[in-house]
Amino acid sequence: MTGYSEEQRKELEALESIYPDSFTVLSENPPSFTITVTSEPGENDETVQTTLKFTYSEKYPDEAPLYEIFSQENLEDNDVIDILKLLALQAEENLGVVMIFTLVTAVEEQLNEIVDQIKTRREEENKLKEKEGE
Numbered sequence: 001m002t003g004y005s006e007e008q009r010k011e012l013e014a015l016e017s018i019y020p021d022s023f024t025v026l027s028e029n030p031p032s033f034t035i036t037v038t039s040e041p042g043e044n045d046e047t048v049q050t051t052l053k054f055t056y057s058e059k060y061p062d063e064a065p066l067y068e069i070f071s072q073e074n075l076e077d078n079d080v081i082d083i084l085k086l087l088a089l090q091a092e093e094n095l096g097v098v099m100i101f102t103l104v105t106a107v108e109e110q111l112n113e114i115v116d117q118i119k120t121r122r123e124e125e126n127k128l129k130e131k132e133g134e
Contacts, residue, residue: 008056011098018101022051031056034070035100037107042115043122049073050083052107054100061098064091079114086110 008031015035016023022036032055039048053070057063067087069080090106091099 004056004059004062007098008060011061011100015100019104026053027055030058035104037104037111039108039111039115043119046074046115046118048075048079048111048114048118050075050080050107050111052087052104054103061094062096064095065100067091067103074118075114083107083110 012025012031012033015033019035022038024034026032026034032053034051034053036049036051041047050072051070053068055066057065069083072080075083086106087103090103094102
C-alpha cells in the first residue's frame with residue numbers, strides 16, 4: 001500500500017500538469033497550493049473567478065483537505081457561501097480517493113452557472129427598465 005504522502009505527491013504532479021497556468025504551490029510541508037478557477041466568458045466577455053487554496057491534511061485523501069476561498073472576482077457573498085457548501089459536500093462524497101480535480105471541476109461548473117444567473121438578472125433588469133420607460 002502506498003502511503004498518504006505518495007498519493008498526495010502523485011496528485012500534485014497531476015494537478016500541475018492539468019492546471020499549468022493556475023496552479024501555485026504555497027508550501028511543501030504540509031502540502032498547500034492554490035488553483036485559480038475562472039468561468040467561461042458570459043455576455044460582454046465577463047467572467048467570475050475564484051482562487052481556491054487547498055492544504056492536505058495528514059491523512060488525505062481519507063480525510064478531507066482543508067480548503068478556503070483565497071480570493072475572488074465578481075462573486076457575491078451568497079455565491080461564495082454556495083461554493084463553500086459545494087466544496088464541503090463534494091469532499092464528503094469523495095473521501096478515500098484523491099479529490100482536488102473533482103472539487104475544482106464542481107466549482108468550475110458552479111461559476112458557469114453564476115455567469116448564466118448574472119446574464120438572466122441583467123435581462124430581467126432591462127425588461128423592468130423598459131416597462132418603467134413605457
